[in-house]
Amino acid sequence: MPDESWTILKLLQWTTSYFEERSVAEPRTSAEVLLAHVLRQDRLFLYLNYDRPMETRELSAFRECVKRRAAGEPSQYITGTQEFWSLPLQVSPDVLIPRPETELLVEAVLEFVRGNNAIRTNLRILDLGTGSGAIAIALAKEMSTAEIVAIDLSTAALRLARENAHRHKLGGRIHFVRGDLLAGIPVCAEGFNVVVTNPPYVSQTEFQRLPREIRNHEPRHALDGGPDGLAVISCIVKEAPGLLRPSGGLFLEMGAGQSGIVSKQVARNKQYRYSYILRDYSGLDRVLVAEKS
Ligand SMILES: C[S@@+](CC[C@H](N)C(=O)[O-])C[C@H]1O[C@@H](n2cnc3c(N)ncnc32)[C@H](O)[C@@H]1O
Structure with missing residues (x-):
């Protein structure tokens, strides 16, 4: 009426x-x-x-x-929905709401792959901490031949990510695996050309200062990077070369103010050839790209 x-x-x-x-x-x-x-x-x-x-x-x-x-x-x-890379994705309190700045990771990976003819065939990508599946789904949409493995610790997040992939007809192209960071990777000698990740990187002090909208509603395990925010990032920087093929790239999102220390971690690790930082649209250091030797 x-x-x-x-x-x-x-x-x-x-x-x-x-x-x-x-x-x-x-x-x-x-x-x-x-x-x-x-x-x-x-x-x-x-x-x-x-x-x-x-x-x-x-x-x-x-x-x-x-x-x-x-x-x-x-x-x-x-x-129950958020657009990422112009693709509607289902979201729930089990997953982080994908942010526009994370599209920078997708752009950086695409540029890396398109500028490197040698890796276009047999292209293997690992998305660590996939959440709603946003990054894996965007990359699978853009690169029809890529084989993508997407890992998360959360079973509920993986369920939603699988549904999102299915909805975009990419279900068969992304292998969703439950696991704790790199320990979740199925054993295989092939390695990956790309490891891409938006890990939890908020320090415990910053977590308390987040807007209540985020603090009280988004999953803590998606945000909390330990006392200094770097616990998961440091582990990924250390372990990723073991999974990357020669000349493979690590693409890592991080928080404002973390680029100095993360760049130093990469520089100290002789398994990387070089690294550089990309800024987001607000001018903040947001993504580290590091190439394996
Ligand atoms: C910041 S969210 C990113 C989600 C999604 N990739 C995005 O960009 O919207 C981090 C994700 O990492 C997952 N995660 C946290 N710790 C993990 C761990 N030790 N192993 C695997 N995944 C983990 C969380 O469940 C969460 O989905």
Whole structure:
């Protein structure tokens, strides 16, 4: 039944100021994303239908979403979806919400592979800590011949990653494996051309300072990199050469302020030939690329 007192525009205005009062991040965007989700439309539909009255059942579904968002839950967990590399992915509180800056890792891997004719055939890629499968799925979409292994410690994350891969018709091209970092890699002498990873890299002090939206809702094991944030990164830097083929590349996302120490770890390790750092769109050091000798 339409409720004439609430149109799309009126509801968006009311919800935006309600979110503002409750210090919800991106109040107008959150209101639009949630309303589009409830109406099963995209956000453009809202702009083109400002005067459309809401149905009673739509209002009550929307009210539930607004309550959850006002309590700090990320919109992506409420709608169950996030785009990465322009691909819609399912997300849940079992996985980190893929971030736009992680697309830099995908770009860097693609550039490395495209600039290196010798590795285009029999290309093997390892995604460590795959979460929702974002990186593995983006790379599989871009490189139809690549064989990809994706590892995570979390069974629930792997279940979701498999569903995402299946949804994008890549189920047969990515091998999802449960394991603790490099110990999860199936034994094989072949090695990988690329090890790509967005590991947990937040220090315990930084974790306490994260916005409540992240701290209370995203999985801690996806973020917490130990006392100084470097526990997982250091292990990967040390162990990755053992899995890389000669001239293979390690592509590692890290936190702001970690590039100096991670570069030194790589420089001290004689198994790497060279490394360099890529900055994200905010100008922060974000990705380390290191090539094995
Ligand atoms: C920062 S999230 C990255 C998720 C995804 N790759 C992305 O970029 O959106 C880190 C992931 O590493 C996984 N992880 C943490 N410790 C791990 C370990 N010791 N072995 C394997 N995976 C681990 C977490 O479960 C989580 O999915």
